[in-house]
Amino acid sequence: MTTIYDIAKKTGYSITTVSKVLNDYPNVSEKAKAKVLAAVEELGYTPNSSARTLATNKSWMIGVVFAEHLGVGMAHPFFSEVIESFKKHVELYNYDLLFVSRKMGLKEETYRHLKHRGVDGVVVVQSLGDDALDFTEFNMPTVFIDMPEKGAHAVYSDNKQGSTLAVDYLYGLGHRKIAHITGAQTMYTAVERAKGFELAMEKHNLSIPSKYIVDGGYYSYEGGREAMFRLLSLTDRPTAVFVSGDEMALGAIKVIKEAGLRVPEDISVIGFDDIPLAKHVDPPLTTVKQDKELIGHQSAALLLDEINELGKNRNGKVIPVQLIKRQSCMSVDHMW
Amino acid sequence: MTTIYDIAKKTGYSITTVSKVLNDYPNVSEKAKAKVLAAVEELGYTPNSSARTLATNKSWMIGVVFAEHLGVGMAHPFFSEVIESFKKHVELYNYDLLFVSRKMGLKEETYRHLKHRGVDGVVVVQSLGDDALDFTEFNMPTVFIDMPEKGAHAVYSDNKQGSTLAVDYLYGLGHRKIAHITGAQTMYTAVERAKGFELAMEKHNLSIPSKYIVDGGYYSYEGGREAMFRLLSLTDRPTAVFVSGDEMALGAIKVIKEAGLRVPEDISVIGFDDIPLAKHVDPPLTTVKQDKELIGHQSAALLLDEINELGKNRNGKVIPVQLIKRQSCMSVDHMW
């Protein structure tokens, strides 16, 4: 490996001077600059980031703590898009992303590991509330995605508002018997969406039979299937169902079709997330779109500010959602 | 930050001894071990990985070079699954993954950056052949995914065989007029699949009208749409089309439906990849499945071996593919 010493020897300057030209210090002559740069090029020198980090206490790495419950890891349809957006943004400022292995349930381990690596900041993407790292003793710039955390930066969608959008839309279409397939109530997003659903229903003076609210688990396709199955077995079936996640919605639609019914002619379905496949399925899924791009961007901006100690007050930043009307919902007037 | 010196001071031992217990050296007394470990716990000491890397010349990081052409980055439906599998495997050996920002087209930059970071190995996941890093002067353990590279480890699917499987199946169903929507011929996988298609057709003594082979670009949904559009405009339409990628296949199916035709009743479609949504679309997509799990696992194993200098002969490792029969294909006898 070629080091700063090799450059020094070759140019006749000291390592101090070499280091200075490499770091754009002002007081170094043009002549020295030229000679050093030439030598760097000729020897194919590359600075050693470990040494630099050791000396400066700055690693230019951002740790990514990734924990989801579908078990698909970074292939997660929603999180992966958010992280990609996050990555694109921090890259502009020369940060690399370090995916640390998170042994689920061992928060202490993860915490130490991040310290060990000396990352400049951390972004944690995870759904479960109770499983969260204990942030308070985690003295490091951090931003949470998809979940608020007291005293910490966090970026997440306006989940309640999303539910309102969905219910209002369904109501406008003439639906009165609206069911809700929720996510597991251990997840912040799932609770919020459920709350929003109830609030919106209340607003329209619609009652919610207890059987109309069914837990679909961790946003999985299978969970959606099972939940919808139960809904279909009801004597007084809903005419529309608002599902807390797109994957679950797809599972639900599948079950409806298998039962010989049609979407939206027999039952309207509306999802949440707007994952990439949503527009490709049949029928194209009407859903509440989360702005993954913005979420990633905002969380990156917040984290960068915090790293550079421009951190303002730390709290949650909620991102607006949007109703994407496709073809899985239908006015009751046209149903058969 | 608490260092090894703090532990030394607290326990009365030298930093050498502390370091030794931390690294499980044999010749250190039980007593010393106990005292040091206790102090570590009490002071909440975490070793500094930069210092360690500097001293040992081993970073325990694996660089990930990720370049795809859908523009979705790590949200790529196929690559993300492969990388996830790769990650799961290397994690077992305590490696973390470093995603370096790859400025497309600046291979030299990427190369330097990886050196700079001192990663122990590199996994490059990218489709384009001509854009590949110049591996020869890249003196570092490396494994390529989805594309062979002379003199380097590489793991990829048996693309030709996949095409054979598809064509044989279609042939068995009675189809004779089979078209192929290819991927851009700058990509290794696309070329192989196209070759395989021609070979298989030849085997069955089937001629391929030149209009039956149409380029769908970089495996995108839109590309599939356009390609299928051209196919539909033909006077002598194919009864089946083998599409080089699932996303493209979905686009193709969409166009077929829009034209008032049905899949598979009017046209059979078969894809390649078996992305997660393949089973959820309507009709469920018959496709050639790539074993993402195995690809990730194998490439991890190869890279780890290379890092530990157990590297055998470096060359491509081809992973078998499998035909997943779902419902987008139909026997000609039942077509209308």
Add this chain to the structure above:
DNA sequence: GCTCCTATCGAAAACGCTTTCGTTTTAAGT
């Protein structure tokens, strides 16, 4: 020619750890 700046440079310490190799301590053997 002398003083005093300013511009340029370099010696050396520091960052936190590993590892070699010599020294000391302990235990075993007689």
Add this chain to the structure above:
DNA sequence: ACTTAAAACGAAAGCGTTTTCGATAGGAGC
């Protein structure tokens, strides 16, 4: 009690940088 081997320990060098602060050189001003 003495020798010897083995076990336990530590001094110091080294890994490749950055950064402080003092030294030197050259020129301007008189």
